[in-house]
Amino acid sequence: MPTANTIFPIHGPVDLLTRLDSPDPETKLKALREIKNQIIGNRTKKLSFLKLGAVPAVASILSSYATQSDSQLVDADVSTSSIIVQSAAVLGSFACGFDAGVRAVLDAGVFPHLIRLLSNLDEKVVDASARSLRMIYQSRLAPKYEFVQEKNMEFLISLINSECENVTGLGASIITHSCQTSTEQRALCDAGILKKLISLLEGSLSQKNATLESLAAVFKKNPEVISKFVGLENERAVESSLSQRDSSLESPGTVIKNNTESVFKFVGPESGSALSSIIELTKDRYARTRLLACMCLVVIRNASPNYLQDMGIKAKLVYLLLELLDDPGQVGDEASFVFSSLVAGKKDLQQLAFENNAINKFCNQLQKSQLHPKRLQGVLLALADLCSKLESCRLTFLSLKVLNQVIDALTHDCADVRTSACICLRSVTRSIKNLCAGYFMNEMLVIPIIRLLDDPSVSVQVAALGVISNIVVDFTTRKSTFIQCGGVKQLVQLTKSMHSTVRFNALWALKNMMFLADDRCKEGIFLELTGSLLASLISDPEPCVQEQALALVRNLVDGCIKSIEYVFAEDGTLLDAVGRQLHNVSDEVGIQGMYLLGNVASGNELHKEAVLQQLLAQADNGAQSFVIKFLQSSDSRLRTAAVWVIVNLTFPSCPGAFGRLVQLKNAGIISQIRNMVNDSCLDVKLRVRTVITQSMTFGDGLT
Template sequence: MPSATVNSRRPIELLSRLASDEPEVKVRALREVKNQIIGNRTKKLSFLKLGAVPAVAGILADSADDVMDSNCDNNNVNNILVQSATVLGSFACGFDAGVQAVLDAGAFLNLLRLLSNSNEKVVDAGARALRMIYQSKLAPKYDFLQRKNMEFLISLLNSENENVSGLGASIITHSCKTSLEQKALFDAGILRKLDSLLEGGSLSQRDASLESIAAIFKNNPEVISKFAGPEIGRPLSSVIDLVKDRYPRTRLLACMCLIVIRNTSPHFLQDLGIKTTLIHILLELLDDPGQVGYEAPFAFSSLIAQREDIQKLALEANAIDKLHHHLQKGPLHPRHYEGILLALADMCSKLESCRSKFLSLQVLNLVTDALTDNSADVRTAACICLKSVTRSIKNLSAGHFMNEIIVIPLVQLFLDPSTSVQVAALGAICNVVVDFTTRKSIFIQCGGIKQLVELAKSMESAVRSNALWALKNFVFLADNRLKEDVFSELTASMLSSLICDPEPCVQEQALALVRNLVDGYINSIEFVFAEDGLILGAIGRQLQSSSKAEIGIQGMYALCNVASGNEFHKEAVMHQLFPQTGDKNQSYMIKFLLSNDSQLRTATVWTIVNLTCPSSPGASGRLEKLRNAGIVSQLKNMVNDSCVDVKLRVRTVLGQSMGFGDN
């Protein structure tokens, strides 16, 4: 008959046993705490609430002090040190609340003290616990620029204990963020040591070294050049060899290291074979059932992002098919789900051939399903994926995206509690509403316009900006009735307020919205004259005060469209350009014509073209005012402008002025 099992003691009882004066009782209690919390976040949280971490940290501190007492039983003390360090490491493992509790309890420095203990097991336990802490973003940042700290780091990397040397590598990965720190580590010979661990170290040491090398390389082409050059030897070959290692995590980390090199210094790793190998390995790693599989799509994204050549290779390697297959397999871990959606987003970000493949496989249906996932990160990734796919002009023109299956869930996400989801949903809808058919009513019927107007009042500038961007795209080439619907929701006072928003990105989108509102129908121009010309006045003030070219471009195009109207409209624009006489106003127009930004020069000259149209009765008077302000003279200096658009429109203005007797 099997013996009865003994139930685990309750947390409160265990905590009381931790306070025992008997070393054996204390060690057993520590072991049981460790066994209960390993891999169990719920248990960890339960013990945290009862104050277990400060209690264990106190035991560690007392025992570390006891080591100095020659009369103590070193065997008992060492057992307590090992178990208390192990418990603290278990609390910190993959659990930020546990890391914070360990740091708050003051255990960090005592764990560091264990590294100088004469007992190898104590050293190993301390190093393991510290490595758990350094997996978290909450870990203390290490200052490599202090000589004593660099010497300590080198001593860690030189240790025969793989957890100690691994700790050194983990510290680098966590703390190396600036080019100055990267250079200091390189100059201290750290890369040589890490390279030796790549070639002769254990599995754990190799993996930790790969992460550290990537941290030292990131965005630092100078260090990469030295590493890959003759000064060090053949370390780059070591990394390349490891992409074919038998262990999945090592392959992933080696790929990530090479991707950092490729993204930082594109002239390295130009070999087509290496690019293809990276693609195939990362796609294979998607099948890994654990953390490696979850992280593989993120590495794949970093490889292909903004790189059409690699996206083409990935398409040829059936990347979209394989990513689609994973989505079809059913419930996915949120991290895996998010990564696959982002990988699809990057695949479809540039090439129409990739978008066509995506749509032909009907991946779109699976992505829209992800819009209602429980994870905010997954919902955000789904929106980003939709944004990439809906860049397809061909399918936008055909109205394939303006349907209830896509529009309704996106509009519902406008009210998502997560700001990142809201911003991503707005980004996706910005493309969807650029619909060249007459089906925009779907968006209105599901409350899209009202929601966008409300979001334009958000406290978050990114939300305000994206909401205005969506409204701008919605009214692009829209008929006057739709524009009136939008304007009636916005109101002139609200739009003029947004034009003067504290954030430049919001100002730019508000001006761009006005530009599209007044484009096309002459009746649309009247929008800027509502409420005694609030909007037109706001445009003038922004152009007068802003130093950003982007704001000037949108503001001038808005005035350009107004100036395409009747005589009253043209004179109103002149009033904004020249509200009073004086050098200040002259420099305002001249400044735009002298801008290094060709788009701003184009918008400014185009406005002048509309103001001086010969068929307009007041053109002669306006031209005279422009001439007196020195603008015509400046235009004559621009007849050979480097920008073709500017050159053509300058010549148009000068041709029109000749009709009024100007030579």
């Protein structure tokens, strides 16, 4: 009998793995327990055991015992059942919060055995297996469970209906992980899962939290169902319930995340108690439950803006989430993300948060040393959303002197943090006042941002390009700083990326840099780009890339005659590419192309004649001129751009205007313009009348 002073030996990983191979069940069992105790909450220990092949060894033990029938297990001695329980516990511990462990467990092929053990007759075996599977399903690496299939749905329902807490929690976790489409959401609702999930809100702490998360997944990104199923009566009932509880700020948000059908079922006449239960959970003693309840409210509001419009409710949500930010653990790490979801794209909530000192609160977090990467990421994203629309937020942020901390985050080891830092800077650099002052065009910011253009993460590259797109819209003469730091060379290189998103954003940045640039800047950029590269980008397979390439050239040729000459470089390769591309493009691409041609047509006679030939050119299939198609477009912006080109080609003081007018008339273009005299768009109508007036100068009269 061990005494209080007994010291149990701690064996090393190699010794423990050797003991796992022992034929003695008791030795094997003790080794499993010691491995479990050593790795719980210890990533370093987990990694050590992983490198030695511990997971396959434990998986082999579990598999060998799991192959026995339920009846055999019931009749077996205690050690046999205990070995299965401890094996499952060890595998779950490896998987808990550790993706490398999850990957090792899945690679070991033990997943099907854990699933099968859920139907075992031994409750302890079932509980341990369910707990292990829950750990796996907390990871993005977990396999998607296809519950739309009838047999799988029946199995999922059996999990949710189980009397075992870990089994019901597993069912909820599977839903959270695997419910990704509107079809799956509807299937769950039709199967009656929603009603059972609501009942679990009255369960244990673990069940409450798992249920709140699964409810969010059930309704994610399905807003059209809300307007279809939620009637005025339900809306009034919900608002009445919420107004009576102005201190509780939530709703079945996770459950109804962007899926009106489920929202309807959740907030219907029979669901009042469920809504009240979730409202109560915002006041729960446990911070994580309060956070998830707040998340529910945010989700419901984002999915159906008609709900939760009361200013008191909004204010309480802001207050609760800012309060949860002070939690030193996982809740504090995640609170920023929920806050971001609350205020993203909503000026009223951003203003409300600003008035509640949210900027100061998040900036104070930034000034703390050694923040956990996830918390730092969340804080940066929250600041990004707060500063996305309101200049007052940006100015307050800059006044708090935390810009250096954000710049430091650009070199963080975690790619998600680097991305978030860029997103934050993109919002802050929207400040026109500080852009005009050249505040952001300095080497302290420019150099690390340019370095991120070589980042191995595409997400980081795209986010960095977003910052650059802002700071190069520098209304001063400081664009040379960016060029001298090698920025243009890097941007040009990224226009050749295999990722269309990178090409698109690189062109956007170059387009902004070309905006109101002086001759020297334009020349430097064009020398790096070359006409042939621009021509290939104009013909890119992706319409969004085509649009930005044309917009870039539009800015390039905007201005003096010298600027227009760029499209005639390399034997007019660039202008020909524009003409060819416009024969079959979307409206957005056509708009940029026509404004580009309009800028060229504002030049000298040579320039005007070149544009005219592009307008009159037939498509390869003999179809009508693209300009007539654009003039007939339902998009008034495209009609306006097309008429502008004709205005510039027929300006009466130009020597060749009459000849061009005749050719345009013969091509049916003037006739089409005549039919647009009463266009519904005022801009189009004014430009059409300008063309008519100019043509009348030559006695044409358009008759």
